[in-house]
Amino acid sequence: SYGQRRRQDPNYPPGPPQMPIFGNIFQIDSKNPHISIQEVRSVRGGQESTSFVTGLPLIKEVLVNQGHLFVDRPRAPSQSYIFKINGLFASNGQEWKDQRRFTLMTLRNFGLGKKTLELQIQKEVIYFIEAIREEKDDGPFFFYSTGQPFDPHFQINNAVSNIICSVTSGKYEKKGDGLVCTKIFIAVVLFPRIMEYLPGAHKKLFREFQKLESFVAQMIKQHKEDQNSEEAHDFIDAYLKELSKYLPFCFKGNISSNLKENNLVSCTLDLFFAGTESTSTTLRWALLYMAFYPEIQGKIQVEIDRVVDHSRWPTMADRENMPYTHAAIHEVQRMGNIIPLNAPRVATVDTTLAGYHVPKGTRLLTNLTSLHRDPKEWATPETFNPEHFLENGEFKKRESFLPFSAGKRVCLGEQLAQPELFIFFTCLLQRFTFQAPPDTQLSLDFQFGLTISPVPYQICALSRETEPKINL
């Protein structure tokens, strides 16, 4: 236990006094764990000991310099019961390396970091915006076109999940059969709500997860039945084609490479989870901040109008000419701070950190909040201020900004998330001005679920079509 360890090893990281059995579990504010823990500390919940790593030098040590020693995810007893411990997010060792390498290679083939994917993102935003325009007074988009208050949560989630769906199982989306994918998306959106119904939530969660798995299995079955061309159309296709190379040796895949059908199911689910919630939460923060700070929104719109002719949509190539907008998106991510303690890691060997002994098996949480709110790093750490990422009017990278983490296990989808954020944000602000509903004070309060997200809000989107074009 922590107490024994600390007595036996004075070099074990310090921690607050603990209760027997429960350790420090009651000292952590479950709603704000990232706020209640501000130092490098070890705490214990039950038998588990976790170290919180704070500050840029130490966080870089864990994620980058000594990254190979902390690259694994810890195993919770409930994890293998509720979630699988394979796939991309939860696997370790060679199994993780094989899934990650194959997924990155395949996503690159399907346009990650290239123009093709950008066009796909643009298409989704255009669908979203055109739907707003086409609908007349009685349609579900009536509110949007008339500037009436609406909650953008569902629409944003839907658009973002369509992108990840088209990459993973796009073949069937194109045929107009988006049902399976839509069901998965709805379940993903429902997950945080299910967690609210504790106790018993884990049982529901497990059942929902099983349903998700069988949806994906069904999707894979459809892909198998339809594999008649040489070309892979989406991620599932590409994975199945790789598996089929090894059919003579192993019906369910290549034993030596860890590419197996159960891993295909888990990787697909991981892409849905990781690819939907994080991007859509960031976009919800973005619209909220715009409505909260109308002058900043106005400056961004001036920049968009200066660089992008109103007859076309913004593209990634425009970003270098839009330092203020680029900085504002970074500021949304800094303030949104949606994954405040990063994803957990575990020490794979006995090692030392800041002079403290970190025994093998210690869980580590890198406190990204300590970077994103560091008063020594940011002029106004608690206030939204795009100037944080500007110097002499040019965009400036900042070391203390790691929303996607860093090192070998850095977010696998960063190159998808960045164009998603830029294209959604700029296309929406090119066409709409977001503002608080009349007589309403918007709040920047957050709630804690899979990510830190804004509390549900209503917002008005005023069409800019009739506004005169602003020239600088």
Ligand code: HEM
């Ligand atoms: C604003 C959007 C996003 C943010 C802030 C974000 C952030 C993160 C963070 C902090 C991690 C943990 C990294 C670590 O352990 O060091 C992570 C992992 C991951 N992300 Fe993202 N992410 C975003 C979007 C996406 C998208 C669009 C995808 C889909 C392709 C994605 C796929 C993944 C996967 C598969 C992992 C697990 C990687 C591994 O364990 O090897 N993410 N992300």
